[in-house]
Amino acid sequence: MLTLPHTQSCFVCGEANPLGLGLKFETDGHVVRARFTPRPEHIGFKDTIHGGILATLLDEIMVWACGVRTKRFAYCAEMTVRFSSPARPGRELTATAEMLADRRGRLFEARAEVRDADDLLIAASTGKYLPMDAETEAAMRTELIGSFDGFARG
Numbered sequence: 001m002l003t004l005p006h007t008q009s010c011f012v013c014g015e016a017n018p019l020g021l022g023l024k025f026e027t028d029g030h031v032v033r034a035r036f037t038p039r040p041e042h043i044g045f046k047d048t049i050h051g052g053i054l055a056t057l058l059d060e061i062m063v064w065a066c067g068v069r070t071k072r073f074a075y076c077a078e079m080t081v082r083f084s085s086p087a088r089p090g091r092e093l094t095a096t097a098e099m100l101a102d103r104r105g106r107l108f109e110a111r112a113e114v115r116d117a118d119d120l121l122i123a124a125s126t127g128k129y130l131p132m133d134a135e136t137e138a139a140m141r142t143e144l145i146g147s148f149d150g151f152a153r154g
Contacts, residue, residue, distance in 0.1 A: 001026040001033065004064055005146035012060040015145060021057070025064050030098060032064045036114075037092045049087035051123075054114055055079070057095050058125040062110035065097035066129050073137050074108055074129035081125045085116070092117050105131065 004025040006013035011020045025034045036057060044050030059076050066074050087093055097112035108129040114122040132140065 001028055003146065004032070004068070005144040007140075007143045007145065009143065010060075012056060021053075023057070023060070025061065027064070027068045029068065032061055032068055032097045034061055034095045035092055036095060038087060038089050040089045043089060047086075047088060049089060051081070051083055054083070054087060054123045055081050055125070057093075057114060058097075058112045058123060059127065061095045061097040062099075062112045062125065062127045063129065065099045065110045065112070066108040069099040070102055070105070070108060070131070072105075072131045073140060074131045077107070077128045077130045079125060079127040081123055083123045084121045087114070087116065087122045093122060100126075 004027055006015060006024065008014055008016040011017055013023050013025065014020045015022065021036060023034045023036055025032055038049045038053065042049050042053045058081060059079055063074060093114050093116055095112060095114045097110055099108055099110045101109040108131065109126070110129065111126045113124040116122055
């Protein structure tokens with residue numbers, strides 16, 4: 001698996017964001033994966049991780065799945081999440097995602113899921129993503145830390 005770059009400020013992967021999740025993403029060139037151990041501050045209801053935190057994780061990993069396949073970054077246009085089981089603080093989760101379709105470079109479709117250490121499905125998602133315009137993407141790339149040689153827009 002190849003470790004993907006991350007950013008300075010992103011809530012999910014930013015290394016300079018003290019309130020963020022600090023996740024690292026990796027890929028085999030098709031599937032993107034990340035491990036996440038939610039903390040008590042991620043709780044919504046008692047002993048249950050807030051669904052918004054899980055949706056954020058699903059959104060981010062689908063962005064990376066689209067980027068790995070298309071060599072472009074994108075914004076979420078539409079996302080559907082189905083929650084199946086509660087996630088608990090202190091229990092490691094694994095998120096995976098893959099791109100399903102590239103609609104002529106104008107719309108990307110992806111799916112993702114989060115499972116716990118017992119392989120129990122916590123949440124699954126599908127999303128549609130709009131590629132960034134060249135100027136926005138160039139500015140965003142200046143914040144990347146690390147390299148992914150295959151992740152140069154071409």
